[in-house]
Amino acid sequence: MSDINGLEPLATFCGNCNCGCPQLFVDPSAPAERRVLLTDDFGQRVQMSVEQFASLVEEAKAGKLDGIAIA
Template sequence: MRDRHAPVFLARFCGNCNCGCPELYVDPAAAPERQVIITDDFGQRVEMSVDQFRDLVESAKSGALDDLLDRQLAGA
């Protein structure tokens, strides 16, 4: 079993309440495919590689995620 270090906190995606907002962490000691961690206010977590996270961020920056979300919420 490898030595685990606590993930390093990077950001909180809300901060306007005390409801347990989603948070972003990085765990340099984790396997490469699990180094980026996003937690939610229900105690769940998503682990992904740095490349997967960068792809997600790029999709958000380009507006592609907004378009997908808007279409789904509109029922298209």
């Protein structure tokens, strides 16, 4: 991902290669509705609020995303 200046890294998903793995960041200078940033290895980015991200985490913990991870 380009331009990660000022972003606080939280997690890298995969991390076993140099392919530009998806990453999760917090942007402390972004508006509240765009504070959490998820990037992918294709250069795309998704921005969401902390509340939206918390909802995503809650859904994942409840198993609602488990079907996606089965490959």
